[in-house]
Amino acid sequence: MLLVFVRLIVVSAALLGASSWCAAQVQPAAVLPARDVSLIDPNRPVSMPPATPQGKDASVLHGTRVGDPYRWLENPNDPTVQKWIATQNAHTEAVLAAMPDGKAMTARVQQLAITSTTRSGPLLAHGTLFYMQETPPQPQPLLMAQPWPNGTPRVLVDLNANGGNTAITNYWPSPRARYLAYGTAEGGSELTTIHVLDVATGKVLADALPWAGGGTTPQGLAWDADEKGFTYVRFVPPQGSAEVRQFDATLVHHALGEPAASDTVVFGQGYSRVAEYRLLSSPDAQQLAVLANVGDGGPAEVYRRDGTQWKKIVGADANVRTAAWIGQRLFVVSFADAPRGKLLAVDPQGAVSEVLGERDGAIQGVEPVASGFLVTRSWGPDWWMEQYDGKARFVRRVPLPAQGIGVGAIASELGQNQALISYGGWTTPSRRAEYDARSGHLKTVFAVKPAADYSNIEVQRIDGLSPDGSHVPVTVIAMRGITPNGKRPTILYGYGGFDIPVAPGFVGAKLAWLERGGVLAYANIRGGNEFGEAWHAQGQQLHKQNVFDDFHAAALALFDKQWTDRAHLGILGGSNGGLLMGASLVQHPGDYRAVVSMVGIYDVIRHETDFANGAYNVSEYGTVSDPAQFKATLAYSPLQNVQPHTAYPAVLTTTGANDPRVAPWQSRKFTAALQNATTSDRPILLLTRVNAGHGIGAPFSQRVGDTAIMLTFFAQELGLDAK
Structure with missing residues (x-):
C-alpha cells in the first residue's frame, strides 16, 4: 500500500517535491543555512551532474517494445549506482545551498514548527485513554496512558534515546487495559516488531515478535478476551539470514510468554499473495472480525471468527471500505448501489440488515x-x-x-x-x-x-472544470489583503488515489510561505473519496487519466481566476501524488514553473513487475498484463513519456533508501531521463535520504528539514518576495 497508513489519516499537505537544474542560478553559497538535518555542504563545488549513460534494456508487452535505458539504475548494490546517487546528492546539496533565501526560510520554518505539545491517535480501553504525545523538537512521539477523563498522564514508551531512528508504528491496548502491545520499526523501513508491556508497572515483557507487517501490508492486532494472547498480522518468517519477503501475510496467534517461533497461523493461509488485513474486536473482545483485502484500493471481504472457525459474512460485492463494532453488532460501510455509502449491521448470528441508507x-x-x-x-x-x-x-x-x-x-x-x-x-x-x-x-x-498568529489567513473556494465536465473543488489560502494579481507565487497540492481524501489540515510551518505573499491551493481531484466511492473509482485503473485531467483543471482555474500564471505556479505531491506530479509535468510541461515530488512512482510499467508493493497496487492501477490496461498505463506513465529536446520545469524529486512502498529506483530513473531530455536551464534535482523510507515515522528534524527545503526551492523558482 502507498500512503495509506491508518484509514483515519487524511491527506492535507505534503512536505517535499520536485525542481530542475539551472546553470545561470548556480552560485557558491557563502553561508550554510541552519537545519535540523544537515543536507547541504557549502564547501562542495556547484557543478552540473554528468549525463547518465543509457543502456539498451527493454520490455516487450503485448507486442509493444518499451525501451528502458535507465534500468541499470534499479540495482542499489551496484557500485556504479551508488556513485551515481552520491553524485546526484552532491549536486542537489550544492544547488540548494546556492539559493539565497534558504537561511531565512529555514529559520522561519523551524520557528513555526516549535508549537506546544501535540497529541494524536487516542484509543479508549476500560477507562484508560492511550495516545501519542510529541513536544517539538522531540524526535519521536511518546506513547502515553491516562485514566479517563481526569487522571494524570504518564509515559509508557519513549524511543528518543537513539535520536529518533526508531518509530512506533501502531499500538493496541488489551480489553481491560492490563497490557499494551506496540510496534516499532527502524530507519523508515516500517517493517514492524511487536512488543508488549504491563501498563501498571511499565515493564516491557520478553515477547518480541518480528515480521509483523508494515510497508506493503498494514500492521494489525486483536487481543484475546482473557488477555493471555492475541492474533496479529505476520509475514512468513525468513529462513536463516534471508530477508523477509513482504508477501503472503497471514494472521497468527501468540500466547504471552511463548517464543515467536511457536506462533501458529489461524487465518489467511493461501488467501492472497497480496493480502491486507484489518482486525476489529468487539468491545468485550469475545468477537473478532477481519476486513480482508486483495491488495490496496479495492473492496474488503468481511470475515468473523466463530470459536476457532472463520466465516465470510460480507462479500466483496458489498464494496465495504470500513467498519466498526457498535456493541455486539458489526457495522460495515457499504458502497454497493450507494456511491455515498450506507450502513449494514451484522448481528451475532450473522444476519445482515441495512441500518442506515444513503444520505x-x-x-x-x-x-x-x-x-x-x-x-x-x-x-x-x-x-x-x-x-x-x-x-x-x-x-x-x-x-x-x-x-x-x-x-x-x-x-x-x-x-x-x-x-x-x-x-x-x-x-x-x-x-x-x-x-x-x-x-x-x-x-x-x-x-x-501554534507559534504564530494565523487569524489573518483567508480561505476561498474556486472550481476547476475537467474535460469530461466534472467540477473539481480547489481551496485557495492566502493572507488577508493578498488578492489575485495574475502572478502570485502559488503552490498547488494534489493526491488523487487509493480512496484517500484531501481534507483541511493546519497549514502550520507553511505560514512562512503565506506571510510573504505566497498562495497555497489544494485540489479535491478524483481518486480520493471526498465525494464517495464513485469519485474514487473514476480515478482508478483505466480511468487514471481523469486524475491528471482534474489536477490540470485546478491549475487552469487558478490562472482563470487570476491568482497566478504559468511563470509562478508550482505543484506538489508525494507517493501516488508523486505519480500525479510526474504525469502532470510530462503532459503539460509549459504550465508549471516548478515541481516538488516526493517518493513518487514514475515507471508504472515496471512498478508492478519489479517491486514488491507494485503487486499490492494492482487493484488501484490495474495490471499491465491486461492489454487495455497496458495501453492506458503506457499513455500516462511519466518515465515513458519524457520527450527529448523539451523545456521541462524546475524539478526536485526526493526518495528514501529504505522505502518499502515505492522503489527508490523510480526516482533515479525519472530524474536521469529528465536531466538528459530537458533543454531548459532550470534545475532537475534528486535528493536520496540514506536512513529514511516513505516518510512514515520520520523524526521531527527530518519533517522540519523537508518543509524548509521544499519552501526554499519554490521560493527560488517561483520568485517569492524575499522581504
Missing part, C-alpha cells in the same frame, strides 16, 4: 457512542459528523465548525455519553473536543498552541 455526504467512518453511533461525512472539502440513536434515528449534527476542518481519530465506547473527537483545519491546529451525546455540548479539552 447527503460520503461516509468516512462510524463509531459507537451512548446507545447509538456517530457517522463522519464529507462532501468535497467539507467535513461534518452526525449522531444517531440505537434505532438509527438522527439525533443531531455535532457542533463542529461548518467549514475548513477535517475530522480525525475518535475515542468512544457504546454506553458512554462522552466521546473524544480530534479535528483541525486550515487555520486551526489539532485539538480534541469532548462531545456529550446527551446534551450535544462540545467542549475543547486539548488544543495545540
Whole structure:
C-alpha cells in the first residue's frame, strides 16, 4: 500500500517535491543555512551532474517494445549506482545551498514548527485513554496512558534515546487495559516488531515478535478476551539470514510468554499473495472480525471468527471500505448501489440488515457512542459528523465548525455519553473536543498552541472544470489583503488515489510561505473519496487519466481566476501524488514553473513487475498484463513519456533508501531521463535520504528539514518576495 497508513489519516499537505537544474542560478553559497538535518555542504563545488549513460534494456508487452535505458539504475548494490546517487546528492546539496533565501526560510520554518505539545491517535480501553504525545523538537512521539477523563498522564514508551531512528508504528491496548502491545520499526523501513508491556508497572515483557507487517501490508492486532494472547498480522518468517519477503501475510496467534517461533497461523493461509488485513474486536473482545483485502484500493471481504472457525459474512460485492463494532453488532460501510455509502449491521448470528441508507455526504467512518453511533461525512472539502440513536434515528449534527476542518481519530465506547473527537483545519491546529451525546455540548479539552498568529489567513473556494465536465473543488489560502494579481507565487497540492481524501489540515510551518505573499491551493481531484466511492473509482485503473485531467483543471482555474500564471505556479505531491506530479509535468510541461515530488512512482510499467508493493497496487492501477490496461498505463506513465529536446520545469524529486512502498529506483530513473531530455536551464534535482523510507515515522528534524527545503526551492523558482 502507498500512503495509506491508518484509514483515519487524511491527506492535507505534503512536505517535499520536485525542481530542475539551472546553470545561470548556480552560485557558491557563502553561508550554510541552519537545519535540523544537515543536507547541504557549502564547501562542495556547484557543478552540473554528468549525463547518465543509457543502456539498451527493454520490455516487450503485448507486442509493444518499451525501451528502458535507465534500468541499470534499479540495482542499489551496484557500485556504479551508488556513485551515481552520491553524485546526484552532491549536486542537489550544492544547488540548494546556492539559493539565497534558504537561511531565512529555514529559520522561519523551524520557528513555526516549535508549537506546544501535540497529541494524536487516542484509543479508549476500560477507562484508560492511550495516545501519542510529541513536544517539538522531540524526535519521536511518546506513547502515553491516562485514566479517563481526569487522571494524570504518564509515559509508557519513549524511543528518543537513539535520536529518533526508531518509530512506533501502531499500538493496541488489551480489553481491560492490563497490557499494551506496540510496534516499532527502524530507519523508515516500517517493517514492524511487536512488543508488549504491563501498563501498571511499565515493564516491557520478553515477547518480541518480528515480521509483523508494515510497508506493503498494514500492521494489525486483536487481543484475546482473557488477555493471555492475541492474533496479529505476520509475514512468513525468513529462513536463516534471508530477508523477509513482504508477501503472503497471514494472521497468527501468540500466547504471552511463548517464543515467536511457536506462533501458529489461524487465518489467511493461501488467501492472497497480496493480502491486507484489518482486525476489529468487539468491545468485550469475545468477537473478532477481519476486513480482508486483495491488495490496496479495492473492496474488503468481511470475515468473523466463530470459536476457532472463520466465516465470510460480507462479500466483496458489498464494496465495504470500513467498519466498526457498535456493541455486539458489526457495522460495515457499504458502497454497493450507494456511491455515498450506507450502513449494514451484522448481528451475532450473522444476519445482515441495512441500518442506515444513503444520505447527503460520503461516509468516512462510524463509531459507537451512548446507545447509538456517530457517522463522519464529507462532501468535497467539507467535513461534518452526525449522531444517531440505537434505532438509527438522527439525533443531531455535532457542533463542529461548518467549514475548513477535517475530522480525525475518535475515542468512544457504546454506553458512554462522552466521546473524544480530534479535528483541525486550515487555520486551526489539532485539538480534541469532548462531545456529550446527551446534551450535544462540545467542549475543547486539548488544543495545540501554534507559534504564530494565523487569524489573518483567508480561505476561498474556486472550481476547476475537467474535460469530461466534472467540477473539481480547489481551496485557495492566502493572507488577508493578498488578492489575485495574475502572478502570485502559488503552490498547488494534489493526491488523487487509493480512496484517500484531501481534507483541511493546519497549514502550520507553511505560514512562512503565506506571510510573504505566497498562495497555497489544494485540489479535491478524483481518486480520493471526498465525494464517495464513485469519485474514487473514476480515478482508478483505466480511468487514471481523469486524475491528471482534474489536477490540470485546478491549475487552469487558478490562472482563470487570476491568482497566478504559468511563470509562478508550482505543484506538489508525494507517493501516488508523486505519480500525479510526474504525469502532470510530462503532459503539460509549459504550465508549471516548478515541481516538488516526493517518493513518487514514475515507471508504472515496471512498478508492478519489479517491486514488491507494485503487486499490492494492482487493484488501484490495474495490471499491465491486461492489454487495455497496458495501453492506458503506457499513455500516462511519466518515465515513458519524457520527450527529448523539451523545456521541462524546475524539478526536485526526493526518495528514501529504505522505502518499502515505492522503489527508490523510480526516482533515479525519472530524474536521469529528465536531466538528459530537458533543454531548459532550470534545475532537475534528486535528493536520496540514506536512513529514511516513505516518510512514515520520520523524526521531527527530518519533517522540519523537508518543509524548509521544499519552501526554499519554490521560493527560488517561483520568485517569492524575499522581504
